[in-house]
Amino acid sequence: xxxxxxLTVPDPVLxxxxxxxxxxxxxxxxxxxxxxxxxxxxxxxxGLAAIQIGVPKRIIVMDLSHSEEKRAPxxxxxxxxxxxxxxxxxxxxxxxxxxxxxxxxxxxxxxxxRYLDYDGNQVEEWAEGLYAVCIQHEMDxxxxxxxxxHLSRLKRQRAVEKVKKAKRLAxxxxxx
Ligand code: GNR
Ligand code: NI
Numbered sequence: 537x538x539x540x541x542x543l544t545v546p547d548p549v550l551x552x553x554x555x556x557x558x559x560x561x562x563x564x565x566x567x568x569x570x571x572x573x574x575x576x577x578x579x580x581x582x583g584l585a586a587i588q589i590g591v592p593k594r595i596i597v598m599d600l601s602h603s604e605e606k607r608a609p610x611x612x613x614x615x616x617x618x619x620x621x622x623x624x625x626x627x628x629x630x631x632x633x634x635x636x637x638x639x640x641x642x643x644x645x646x647x648x649x650r651y652l653d654y655d656g657n658q659v660e661e662w663a664e665g666l667y668a669v670c671i672q673h674e675m676d677x678x679x680x681x682x683x684x685x686h687l688s689r690l691k692r693q694r695a696v697e698k699v700k701k702a703k704r705l706a707x708x709x710x711x712x
Pocket of ligand 2: 630631632633673677
């Protein structure tokens with residue numbers, strides 16, 4: 537397993553639409569998912585889409601357990617949202633690709649999802665609560681959409697400038 541670099545805005549790779557995995561869940565794909573999970577835990581975050589480490593494939597990992605002792609990793613290959621309910625609710629979101637930026641996004645409170653799991657079995661289930669928020673955030677990544685794309689243009693520009701500035705400062709510190 538290996539920790540990979542997480543891409544941050546304004547990296548254009550994050551805008552790419554990811555393509556479906558073909559040929560099912562292979563050992564090679566599981567190795568990639570293991571790396572994604574390790575990268576996510578290290579960050580730390582509760583979800584990660586493959587595009588965030590520069591791999592434009594429709595793969596997501598997640599762990600909502602918030603506990604290092606009782607880890608509960610979830611893996612999603614070729615996930616689809618089949619249905620959403622009409623009711624929406626705001627949740628304060630963050631993103632590992634937009635460090636230190638948080639804002640409220642309105643999303644449907646429940647969604648029905650279908651995906652292949654780590655063993656390649658097809659799963660269909662309703663997601664709700666934080667699970668629903670996170671899977672919709674990650675599914676957006678597969679379409680090249682970030683949570684700041686749901687905000688006003690001003691807020692989006694401010695967010696990108698904040699990350700750019702932090703990167704400039706970090707590179708200066710390293711050079712000095
Ligand atoms: O770690 C993360 N936390 C989070 C909080 C609220 C809503 C969504 C998320 S996902 C994020 C990790 C990430 O960037 N996944 O793409
Ligand atoms: Ni994200």
